[in-house]
Amino acid sequence: MLRLLRCRLPVRRYPWGVRAASEQTSSNESPGNRKYRDTVLLPQTDFPIRRGPGETASTELRVQEESGFLQLYAWQRARKTKKEFSLHDGPPYANGDPHVGHALNKILKDITNRFHMMRGYKVSYVPGWDCHGLPIELKALAELDEEAENMSATEIRSKAKMFAEKAIEKQKSSFIRWGIMADWDKCYYTFDPKYEAKQLDIFYKMYDKGHIYQDYKPVFWSPSTRTALAEAELEYNQEHISRSIFAKFPLHKAPPKLASIIDQYSSVSTLVWTTQPWTIPANQAICYMPDTEYAIAKCANTGEQYILAADRIESTALSLGTQLQVISTFKGVDLEGGICLHPTIADRLSPLLPANHVTMAKGTGLVHTAPAHGIEDYSVATHHKLPVDCLVNESGHFTTGAGADLENKAVLTDGNEAVIQMLLARKSLLKEESFVHSYPYDWRTKKPVIIRASKQWFVNTANIKDKAQDVLKKVKFVPASAAGRMLEMLDRRTYWCISRQRSWGVPIPVFYHKETGEPLINRQSMAHIMSLVEQHGTDVWWTLPLEDLLPKAVLQKVDGSSQALDYERGHDVLDIWFDSGTSWAHVLEDGEQRADVYMEGKDQLGGWFQSSLLTSVATRNKAPYRNIIVHGFTLSEKGEKMSKSVGNVVDPDVVINGGQDKVKEPAYGADVLRWWVAESNVFTEVLIGPAVLNSARDDINKLRNTLRFMLGNLSGFTPETDSVASSEMYLIDQYMLHVLQDYASKVTDAYKGYEFGKVVRLLEALVTRDLSSFYFSIIKDRLYCNEETDPKRRSCQTVLAEALDVVVRSFAPILPHLAEEVFQYLPYRKESECVFRTGWIKSNTVWKKLGLVEAIEAACSIRDIFLGSIPGKNAAEYEVTIVIDPGLLFELMETLQEDSSSSKSQLNEILMCSQTSLMSELPLDLSPEASVMKGSFLINLEDGDICQEESYKVVVEPSKKERCPRCRKFTTASSLAPCARCLEAIAGKSTP
Structure with a gap:
């Protein structure tokens, strides 16, 4: 199992302090030292560590143009x-x-x-x-x-x-x-005409299979927009206030099973509760639950007798401000055959009917039933063949059929009030009060809707x-x-209303016979309409004469005696969800x-x-x-819904290009917006605001810094000729290839799983921890101070080239502008080479070498002990002696350092000290300044077949040598002369 840098301590706790010569200069530096510094191989690149607010947008636009963003889709579609x-x-x-x-x-x-x-x-x-x-x-x-x-x-x-x-x-x-x-x-x-024609083709196929039908039934209706709505077009106002009422329906005919009881009293009424008083004129029945217990109760205030559910007596009495004394109880089924008088319409009778939708959660246990204004009510009407008379027009006003007292009144306002006053005048109103509850609103106009019966087209979802x-x-x-x-x-969807009463949409291409009202729709009429629509668009439904829409050739196949003028075209359009x-x-x-x-x-x-x-x-x-x-949805940084009135709306155009005040609203560019999307947990609500955007910009700038380091240190490197085979690399370089291969596998899986936030976390861990804080700090000396073509330097440059390629390709889908910008600064870039035209990460399975992981991680364990002993000090000022008993751990360390003592070994490089000694026994001649620390490392090889913990000692003491004026490591006999490694590197180079 790969355990990446398992024992390494956090950088922030132990600043390692090692710096290459190029990173340390002094105002009083001697000319001799300066000439050595001039031989150091400094990073060279024009890639900026960050872009100023004024540059960001223009750079992205330039990258889009030069990298062919607009041509990329067509290019990839043309691939074989x-x-x-x-x-x-x-x-x-x-x-x-x-x-x-x-x-x-x-x-x-x-x-x-x-x-x-x-x-x-x-x-x-x-x-x-x-x-x-x-x-x-x-x-x-x-x-x-x-x-x-x-x-x-x-x-x-x-x-x-x-x-x-x-x-x-x-x-x-x-x-x-x-x-x-x-x-x-x-x-x-x-x-688009072709789209509309294809849509009508689907409509007819569904109609022909019996999935679409026309019916007169209650649907959600928006008075504010005068059209039917689907459930998906509703939003619910949890704070809606309705005028709820308790009303009585006097008993006209007692239920046969209760006649002997009820006939003893002069006044018995059923008691109902509703939040929609305006629907009372449309009442056709009162429903009860057959298996529930009901009661006849006497009102202490008036002496009247009411029928209601036994479980609702206490709460109803409390609402009415009275006491209700139970006279008799019975099952709901005993109400069968009872008939009540309508409270507002003379000569109208309302039968008592059983229904399963009656609940005891609120109200009286008896439900006022208006088939034109309720889905369950309509089901009851269908079963018992009750009238479904709608007394409300398209604008939500009472029609003439509602009577002179209600005609033209809006049902949700003055019409509601008028009905309440009618109930009051007829002494049928017992109580009216405000009731706060969830109520459907038109999602477009933000105004309440009603349920209203009308002739509509439906998809019978029960069939599908x-x-x-x-x-x-x-x-x-x-x-x-x-x-x-x-x-x-x-599962909850019983039907889908697909017709709308508007002009801007695809017409439902149905003709209606002027006398019978029968709809005309068949294969011939639809084929003709679809042909016209595909050529000219759906405007033809309104612009062409009826004879052109319904020509004789079509009519003859339907009914040879009919004329086009016998029909009229329908006025409904299809729901936009269709x-x-x-x-x-x-x-x-x-x-x-x-x-x-x-x-x-x-x-x-x-x-x-x-x-x-x-x-x-x-x-x-x-x-x-x-x-x-x-x-999920986007919300403000505080988790609030965005609103112009609150002033928390984030405009993506302003995010990219900046606002009028560039200090308050800087130009972040598109990649910051894309980074915000990728790093967010998009499966919940996604927050955005100045703090979030600033953080995203800072993250990208940190990434740019790492990319700049790699680009700068690849100057003068050509992969085709200068790359070093992995088998010939330093083990730390091979180890980093192993890390890159593991990263590539994990990041690919994260993309496949749509876990883009995980992609960002993996990227940040690789760039910040594994590369910048670990690998770069180790190889800086080799990069800056070895001779330019030294195979050891080429080895880490080979890794840098691979790392840069892996990193850039891994974030390219998220930050395409930055990815292409980096490629434009590649010192070995081929002309017009683009990230997106050259494929995904090209990691090599040869890089995955589990055996070397233990050696590197063991060295890191030792390094952490060493660095932990010198917090805040320069590691190069010290010499380290590692004492390990002969065994497997010793052998692992020998793969990193063959000699007993070295200032140039791979182990010494990992420790970043000036000299490292590897011994099997503790030296007898320790200096008084030496510190001895103990540590241990668990070796795990062969998938757990080899698993043993071995201890070691780390001896740390100040270096006995002088600091090299070139590499700044304490490896020279005199501070005036470079160390042997540096002399070898600058040999043959001219000095002023």
Whole structure:
């Protein structure tokens, strides 16, 4: 098992203090010393350690241009490879400016795509936009005020399309600036004629299979936008206040089983509670739970008798401010056959009916039932054949059918009040009070909705649900918990209302007979409409004469005697979730293809993920995806929802280019935005703000510093001619190749698992701990002070070249601008060589050498003992003697130092002291200044077959030699003359 630098102490606790000659200068340095310093091989590179705020944006734009960001997608699609990866883009909505939610989503997708592309896959990623729907229509008409009310459907559609196109161009421009790889000239749009025609094809296939039907039933209705809504278009206000009431329905006919009891009293009423008084005029029944115990109770205040559930007597009495005395109890089933008088409409009777949806959680245990305004109520009406009369129009006002006292009143305001006053006048109101509860709102207008019966088109999800759930269980979810949430949402869905009463959308191409109202839709009519739409777009539904939409040739195949003028075209459009939910049919190249990945926010578990699944299962019996990746939402640094009024909105354009005040809002560039996305735990809520962005910028600058060190020390190095074979390298260099191979394997697995935060953590650990703090500190002396072409120097340069390549390729999907910028500064770069066109990490399995790990880690254990004994001091000022009994540990150390004493051995380099001695016995002539420390190391070889702990001693004493004026190590007889190693390095070099 690899145990990376297991015993190494943290750098911050023990500053090692060793510095090469190039890093120590003095104002009073002698000319002789300066001439030696001039022979040191200093790092040489123009790569800047950081970019100023003014440079960041311009540098990224230059890199995009020079590295061919816009051409990259087409290049990789043209490659000859059988490996395919498809990420189907969920279409963002074309109704506003780009925001950080877009950035989170698009950058996550781009990291995924770039990783797979670098690994040799031909990536399919077609960006798209959801272009229809009410929000766009409302925004497009917002500035027209009253003028909009008189506009025709075609005028509205024209305005809406123009608005959507502007939003698309603005969003697209931002996505490109963020470095998103795609074919931006071949995006998909839901208002594209070919897309619309394919959507209608899916609609008809579902209709033909019996999955789509028209019905008159209650649906969520938005009075503020005058259209039906799907559940995915609702948001719930937890602080909504309703006017709740207790009302009585006088008993007109006693239930047969209770007649002998009830006939004893002159006044018996059923007692109901509702939070929607305006629905009382639409009441058709009162429902009870058959198996629950009910009671007749006498009111202490009025003497009246009420029927209600026995379990609700105490709470109801408390709400009414009275006492209720139980006279008789009975089972709910005994209420069968009872009939009540309607409290507001004369001659209307309300039967008592059994129902399973009645609960005892609140209310009276008797449920006022208005089939036109409740889903469960409608089910009761269907079963018992009750009328489903809707007395509310599209704008949420009472119709003429509600009576003169209610006509034209808004049901949520003055209509509600009017009903309450009617109940009060008829002495049917017992109590009214405010009730705070969760209530559905229109997610667009943020105004309350109602449930209202109307004729709509529905997808019968009950027909599809079992198969949809079955195929969904075979889809992999990240995180895995999202699977359960989506299955639960799907299970609760009984039907899907897909019709909307607006102008900006894809029309439901159905004709209605003017006399009978019967719909006309069949294979011939649909084929004709789809042909027109594919050529001209869906505007034809509004612009062409009826005779062109329904020509004789089509009518003759239906009914030879009919004329086009006998029909009228429908006015409904398809729900935008049906729009986007059929995108797989247009985007995926093969009709049977499945995307490898769908990746969207968690709200899409009930939205696009689900609508895509239902349409795909309904038409081709399979899911449109193999994997679903679900991310969270973006919030402010304080975990709050972003709001302009609060002033915590983070604009991605300002993040990249800076605000008006560059001090308060500096230009961070796109890579900082991308780093923020990658390092965040995107599977929960993702926080963003100045502190987060500053931290991301600092992290990238630290990374740049490491990259600059590697680039600078690769000056004059050519991999093809100067590289050293791993077998001929120093063991510490071989060890670092081993570390790089392990890192490459782990980081690849993290990308595969969509754990981009883990990628960042692995990268930071490698760069900060293994490279900068450990390896670089060890090899600086060799890099700076050995002769330029010395194989020992070339050995660590070979590792630096490999490390730089591994590091840059590993973060390239996250920081593409920085990756390409680094390649532009490679001293041995071939012309026009780009990171993304040269593939993924090319680590070599030969690098993985478990045997040498023990030798290096044992040396590190000894080093930590040594450095821990001289905190804050320069390691080069000391000599170290290591005393180990003959055995395996001694043999391991001998692989690093053959001689008993050396100032140039591999072991000495790792310790960074001036001289290292390796002995089997403690020296007898220790100086008084010597310190002796004890340590031990657990040797683990052959996968645990060899496992033994061996002890050692470390003797530390000040060096007896002078400091070399060139390398600054204490290895020379005179401080005026370089050590033997340095003399050898500068031999033949001219000095002034």
